[in-house]
Amino acid sequence: MSSLYFNTDLFGELDRLQRQIESLSSGRPSSIRSARLGAFPQINIGSTDDSIEIVAFAPGLDPAAIDVSIDKGLLTISGERKLAEHERNDEARTYARERFAGSFRRVIELPQHADPDKVQARYIDGCLAISIGKSEASKPRAIAVQ
Helix, strand or coil: CCCCCCCCCHHHHHHHHHHHHHHHHCCCCCCHHHCCCCCCCEEEEEECCCEEEEEEECCCCCHHHEEEEEECCEEEEEEEECCCHHHCCCCCCCCCCCCCCEEEEEEEECCCCEEEEEEEEEEECCEEEEEEEECHHHCCCCCCCC
């Protein structure tokens, strides 16, 4: 039986391998379910009979600095979150920062029955609420039995 010899500790090597794998994916999730924890803004997606409802939790943003667009079935939310005035203290040494600052971009694949001509977006109390109407053919309807 042969014995294995590691030049360094095993957990350090596993950590290095994980960082390499993460750098290959460049932080771009393939879907909302695979988005990394802490992605900004956090998003809830739901639907009603008439629309698809998306809420992006983005407190502290200027609504004019948020861009929302739909192209080829993809909804894109992008913008920039700047540091708050009290966070810009050049004399203080920051050891940990949990509040995100910088450019952000989230892309959500919409279902085929989403109608890009029926979109409303509003920013209220730090939440960006986006409502996308469904096409008429996809809405539930009652069928009379004869």
